[in-house]
Amino acid sequence: MQTNYLNMNWEQLLSLKRYGDTNKRLRKEQDETRLGFEVDYDRIIFSSEFRSLQDKTQVIPLSKTDFIHTRLTHSLEVSVVGRSLGRKVGQRLLEKYPHLKNIHGYQINDFGAIVAAAALAHDIGNPPFGHSGEKAIGEYFKTGNGNRFKSELTAKEYQDLCDFEGNANGFKILTESRKGRGGGLRLSYATLGAFTKYPKESLPKKPTSHIADKKYGFFQSDKEAFMDVATELGLKQTRDGNDISFARHPLTFLVEAADDICYTIIDFEDGINFGLIQEEYALEYLINLVRDTINKDNYSSLTNTEDRISYLRALAINTLINESVEIFMSNEESILNGTFENALLDMSRYKAQIKDIIDISVKNVYNSMDVIDKEIAGYEVINVLLDSFVYTVYKHHKGNLSNYDQLILKVLPETLDLKDNALYHNILDICNFVARFSDSNAIQTYRKLKGNHL
Secondary structure, X not given: OOOOOOOOOHHHHOOOXXXXXXXXXXXXXXXXXXXXXXXXXXXXXXXXXXXXXXXXXXXXXXXXXXXXXXXXXXXXXXXXXXXXXXXXXXXXXXXXXXXXXXXXXXXXXXXXXXXXXXXXOOOOOOOOOOHHHHHHHHHHHHOOHHHHHHHHOOHHHHHHHHOOOHHHXXXXXXXXXXXXXXXXXXXXXXXXXHHOOOOEXXXXXXXXXXXXXXXXXXXXXXXXXXXXXXXXXXXXXEEOOOOOEEOOOOOHHHHHHHHHXXXXXXXXXXXXXXXXXXXXXXXXXXXXXXXXXXXXHHHHOOXXXXXXXXXXXXXXXXXXXXXXXXXXXXXXXXXXXXXXXXXXXXXXXXXXXXXXXXXXXXXHHHOOHHHHHHHHHHHHHHHHHXXXXXXXXXXXXXXXXXXXXXXXXXXXXXXXXXXXXXXXXXXXXXXXXXXXXXXXXXXXXXXXHOOOOO
């Protein structure tokens, strides 16, 4: 691959070429009634991996109430915010670079469609039981029975497992070919680029304070696929040799901002609705965020909690959308050359108000007993699933399967192909298999393995 240390350019970054294609696609030749970037959204939303998000915990465990968010409702909301961000930025970019529209045919909605699709998929690789699911998988290999495999894997392969990353797993789901499905979901390169928040390998860990170095975005098994995406988009390479990394696709900053806006405001809202945060206390925090735009007469006329929260939520989201757009455009040149190092909202004038809201959510919501109990149960469930499936795959690798192991193998889906005794790939496939479980399916499978379903 030719190393790219030049600044990125929008013509290349907006590639409509689909992963798995050999030919490029030109914007001016697109069918306006079914634009390629919009097809990305459709393919994601109809995928089985996306549907499973309806039964995956966002923060507060699934409950008998009807207003607590799941990964699915969260992802839909992030995509809506992302679409607005993309369109607003797209309008400004087309004004700044008129040739994108006049020569290449790009429209404002193209930017919105890319960000909306990438935002829709941003949690598609996350395991069950919230963020503790990632930690549970990682700790199984770091300190649990999975550390027995360390000597048989390369350092980066082992690190992929010890720091199992939902973002990298999402890239795997979106791009991995299997029989009858070459190129994964066959999304556009632009959407795949915008999806990848951390365009680096699992090692070295956090080599700089740059936001793109915070985590990693692809497994060693998918390194070639990511390099293909990076080359097509002209992403700027920031390291090479044995440790590769790239600058983010600029629209990734908008995907991240959409997620940050939603979890800041919506998780806080869930905490209010679930009774974990007192209404009067909470509303004051939201008012502090929207004090410049609130219509006091309209707000005073609202007589119930739901309407007051909805009004303030809408104002807060709109405020942060506009703020993010201004920060993006003010820093667009440094974003294109890869030197912009922060999340957009980290540069916000509302940073103090955002921190206040997040601090309350951490104290009252993320550390509530309902959440902690769910996370504890999640650790146990995932540990048992991995212990059963990973050890069976390892014995398959060594060629000494027992009758019980043969039965366990039959539980695995037909789409999971144990590859020619490639231990890393097979273990990673098991992690991907477990990560695809919804909360309920993970618990049901756990009970089967424990014999509790009889």
